[in-house]
Amino acid sequence: MTQHAIVWLRRDLRLGDHPALQAALDARLSPLFVYIDDPAGEGDWPLGAASRAWLRRSLQALDGDLRKRGSALLLRAGDSLTELRKLCAESGAAKVLWNRRYEPAVRKRDSEIKQTLLEQGIDARSFNGSLLFEPWTVQTKQDGPYRVFTPYWRQLEARWDSLPQAEPAPSRLPAAPAFASLPLDDVVPAPRPGWDAGFFQASAPGEQAALQRCREFLTRVGKYKEGRDLPAEDNTSRLSVHLAFGEISPRQIIAVAHELGLSYPSCAAFYRELGWREFSYHLMYHFPHSCEQDLTEQLRAMIWLPAKPDVLAAWQNGRTGIPIIDAAMRELWQTGIMHNRCRMIVASLLTKNLGYYWRHGADWFWDTLIDADLANNTQGWQWTAGTGADAAPYFRVFNPVSQGQRFDPDGAYIRRWLPELKSLDKKAIHAPWECNTHLNGYPDKPIVDLKASREAALQRYQHARRETR
The missing domain is CATH 1.25.40.80 (Serine Threonine Protein Phosphatase 5, Tetratricopeptide repeat)
Structure with missing residues (x-):
């Protein structure tokens, strides 16, 4: 009789260099691959809309790779522990294997799952796969x-x-029995037709x-x-x-x-x-609190300004009147990706020039990035805001005009995402409010005075540092 081990897949949607899978094969057990959609188990950070669009196709790609090797992917939805226990009962599996995750809420959930399974006589083990x-x-x-x-x-x-060294993917796998599996649409519903079309231009999932x-x-x-x-x-x-x-x-x-x-x-x-x-x-x-709050206490007296809905929406929608900012935000919306240099520039504008708390930006990125990653997202935002470890100096305020001139000198990136400005020359395109020309509906001035807001930001940061001592 075939003995099974459940390989619980999460953020490890591959077959190569997969320690949990390798452990099953080393034990001469037939792996049952299961993905469980469990948003509640993610705490305050369930996958955003853009990431779920990528996830859907990634699961399809993984299932295809498994079927080429004689296996298949099981899809479930609901509480992870409940579904794992069900699958153990259905299959007779006495071993559940997974690769570790490190988000605070997920660590807590995984620890509870491991303890419960062990108490019920099921061998539960986790590995470093990330x-x-x-x-x-x-x-x-x-x-x-x-x-x-x-x-x-x-x-x-x-x-x-x-x-x-990375272990290669197995060329063949034991055949997967026909245990209950939900349709993909019941686990990760398809987004609105065309909404995610730009997400897969640079690379396909899988x-x-x-x-x-x-x-x-x-x-x-x-x-x-x-x-x-x-x-x-x-x-x-x-x-x-x-x-x-x-x-x-x-x-x-x-x-x-x-x-x-x-x-x-x-x-x-x-x-x-x-x-x-x-x-x-x-x-x-x-420092698990850093996913929700400032990592350091050096700026705990910082005065963050109330976010105005119309201003925040202008930033989100690429309508700030500052071309490098708007090009980056439109790239994000259309492709689910933003260049790393641009991530720093848009974050500096939001947290320093506008004076808004970094969580406003982190939350928007979480929902719109296909590469949303809790550690990278929150620590990256805190680096720019000056509240994180080894953060950018509080007095470093990115000037978006000079940043655009330095890193997009000919304006090619701006023209790609802001076609209404494509007729401007390489000097005017970085600060179109300074030229006397028609902007085809583009905002005729920035939503914030860059010089005055920089000085105001420095004053707020200096005040916070004095008050925190």
Whole structure:
């Protein structure tokens, strides 16, 4: 009689470098792959609309990969513990395996699930399938967590050669019995036709597309260090969404680099960005309150201004009258992605020039990004707002005009997303309110005076620092 192990899939929608799957195969058990849609188990951060659109196609891609190997994906919805217990009863499985997640609410839920299953005689085990170094394995000399990236990264670099290799995906899998599985539409309903069309232009969902994108990027990784800040050019990896859904792991990325014969120095600038991802998870794990509140207390006396609905909507909809901001926000809405340099620029405008609390921006990004990742999202916003660990200095206020001039000098990125400004020359396109010309319905002035709002922001930050001492 075939003995089964349940492989509970979450943000690890792949077959290669999958420790939970490998544990089942090593134990000579037939894996049952199940995805359970359980928004309540995500606490205050269930997947946003854009991410769910990607999830739907990612699940389809994974099921296709499984069927090519003789297996299939089971879909369930509801309370995770309830569904796992049901599947154990249906299949006779005495082992449930999963790869760990690190979000505070999910950690709590997973701990409770593991304890309950163990008490019922079911072997429940979890593994590291998402990070190079789990948060508790990297400590300062004082045995505490890091708050500054540079020394944290030095330790990761020193341990780089000790990383385990990525396991390849199995070529065949045991046949999956026909246990109950919901239709995809009952688990992740299809979005409105056409709404998500732009989400899949840069890359398709799934492990195979992720590996292909990874190879394409790494063959030109030499352009990354100098070109990564130019939003009009395709110099970044675009792997963030694949990492967010676990369609590719950091170890798989390194394995592809090795396959291509790339040395560590040739990939160092890109690997450092993987280090920032690790650092965000390190901070989220050790400071779980940072998902909802300021990580540090240095600015607890900060006076955040009440968000005006019309101003917030102008920022969200790309109608601020500041071209680089509006181009970025429209790119986000149409593609579910925003260039990292632009993420910093739009975040600085919201938190510093407008003076709004960073959660307003983090919440919007969470719902509209296909690569929404709780650690990266909240820590990134806090970095710009000045409330996080190793954050940007409080006095650093990005000037969106000069940022546009520096990183989109010809205005190609702006013209791509703001066609109403395509006739402006490269000087006027960054500050169209200064030119005396028709703007085809584009706002004729910014929603905020950039110079005056910068000075006001500095005064608020200085006041907060004085009051916090």
